[in-house]
Amino acid sequence: MSLSHGTETLGTGRTMRCYIGLGSNIGDSRAIIAEALKRLDELPGVAVGAVAPLYRTAPVGYVEQDYFINTVAEVSTTLTPRQLLDGLQQIENELGRVRVIRWGPRTVDLDILLYGEQTIDEPDLQVPHPRMGQRAFVMVPLADLNPELVVGGEKAHILARRLAEEQEIHIDK
Numbered sequence: 001m002s003l004s005h006g007t008e009t010l011g012t013g014r015t016m017r018c019y020i021g022l023g024s025n026i027g028d029s030r031a032i033i034a035e036a037l038k039r040l041d042e043l044p045g046v047a048v049g050a051v052a053p054l055y056r057t058a059p060v061g062y063v064e065q066d067y068f069i070n071t072v073a074e075v076s077t078t079l080t081p082r083q084l085l086d087g088l089q090q091i092e093n094e095l096g097r098v099r100v101i102r103w104g105p106r107t108v109d110l111d112i113l114l115y116g117e118q119t120i121d122e123p124d125l126q127v128p129h130p131r132m133g134q135r136a137f138v139m140v141p142l143a144d145l146n147p148e149l150v151v152g153g154e155k156a157h158i159l160a161r162r163l164a165e166e167q168e169i170h171i172d173k
Ligand SMILES: Nc1ncnc2c1ncn2[C@@H]1O[C@H](COP(=O)(O)OP(=O)(O)OP(=O)(O)O)[C@@H](O)[C@H]1O
Pocket: 085, 109, 110, 111, 112, 113, 123, 124, 125, 126, 127, 128, 129, 131
């Protein structure tokens, strides 16, 4: 929890509730996600709250790759969306340097799913995340945290249940 640390120089002064999606399919994904959450909580102006369970999920989109570990974290922040994105990219870069395969892809992906009720449509930042409502690996952990949340006109738990019938997702054990 670092909301009170240096926040006078950051962001809006208002505290926003956000949801961050985390995914990894390279290296020790569980340890990498734990480390990403620790670093997220250590960012000035960011406090990590509830974190959903870890899920093991089949790759969506480009399918010739390993299964992912995914989760979603609820975050309180005084940062602006862009400051938050900068912080997430810094963590991705730091952890991405823990290279497992030479020239290999990044080890962790951090997405801003929701930033309060705000809508942002800029070339390098779209919120709500435009593909979140089609992805079981996002909606299932998000629904664990906030089942009544409305995403694209539907409640998170309803979307999650439907997507989980189409896309492979299991609690990680
Ligand atoms: N809500 C958001 N959260 C994080 N990054 C975002 C968001 N909206 C746009 N971006 C942009 O997406 C870029 C990351 O693209 P990348 O190639 O990693 O996409 P991806 O994570 O593989 O795919 P997807 O966006 O479908 O999850 C970042 O450089 C960032 O500028």
